[in-house]
Amino acid sequence: MKIQNKKILVTGAAGFIGSNLVEDLLLHNNEVIGLDNLSTGFLHNLTASLENPQFKFIQGDIRDLATCNEACMGVDIVLHQAALGSVPRSLEDPIATNEVNITGFLNMLVAARDAEVDRFVYASSSSTYGDSTHQPKEEGIIGNPLSPYAVTKRVNELYAEVFAKNYNLETIGLRYFNVYGKHQSPNGAYAAVIPKFVDLLLKHESPMINGDGSFSRDFTYIDNVIQMIHLAATTENKEALGQVFNTAVGDRTTLLELTELLKEHLGEYDEKIRQIPIIHGPNRAGDIPHSLASIEKAKKLLNYNPSHQLNEGLKEAMVWYWNENQKV
DSSP states (O other), rough: OOOOEEEEEEEETTSSSHHHHHHHHHHHOOOEEEEEEEOOOOGGGTTOOOOOOOTEEOOTEEEEEEEHHHHHTTTTTEEEEOOOOHHHHHHHHHHHHHHIIIIIIHHHHHHHHTTOOSSEEEEEEEEGGGGGSSSOOOTTTTOOSSHHHHHHHHHHHHHHHHHHHHHHEEEEEEEOOOOOTTTTTOOHHHHOOOHHHHHHHHHHHOOOESSSOOOOOOOEEEHHHHHHHHHHHHOGGGTTTEEEEEEOOOOEHHHHHHHHHHHHHHHHTTGGHHHHHHOEEEEOOOOOOOBBBBBBBHHHHOOOOOOOOOOHHHHHHHHHHHHHHOOO
């Protein structure tokens, strides 16, 4: 099922996931409102969407309740993507992470409740699994959080559950696992591993892996995330409401394997990239060794079947990165 002919609010609309989501929603005849304070998002991610009369952009902050109330007026569905991401950032500045990810999230829940929106779908994170060694990660089995960021995402889930029970607000949380794809920036200290490594390889520089490269992740292409958002926003399965779902492909890849795949795909455009050596650095604080999602719950309750496995997703993503690189 696709979200169609609805009025949708996307918070964090100028960010990586938010901007891809806005583009997709506009393709399905929705009226879309985008909210972003542009602290980590970029207006250029919305260049095409801003030309669409069905899209309205509000530059504002979710830490301001009045802004949240304004953005929610007349909205059918809220797709909440706004957050201060990054485990390292949260370790350096836990107060800012808390203000955006918890206070801002609560503001959005209250605004959505008061505006009587039909459904509130929000971004959670695989970081909520914390120190749990259980593999694959199942939604009902979590450990202790390993970072302030993880704490904030777990609190989001608890708040959403409470609002679902007490205010009849339909909520669904999506625990994202290492999302990658177009519009993901390689710049800044907190850039995700794929865009950062791609940027280095395109410059013929060696990517540095934290640790020996054996740590593994369930890398998830942006199209799979959008697929899950559509399913969560449109499902009529009452059993799915008030729940959280892993948003992944159910397969894991080590950082060494990932880097070799990036070299292989980019080598199709530039043969020299295949020969670039990999270097290693120390393990990063707050990082979990392995992350593999069970997607059985999403399959059962949301009829989720990932459209892209890692190799397919990387192939599409590398086309975008190469084309962007040629513009510079």
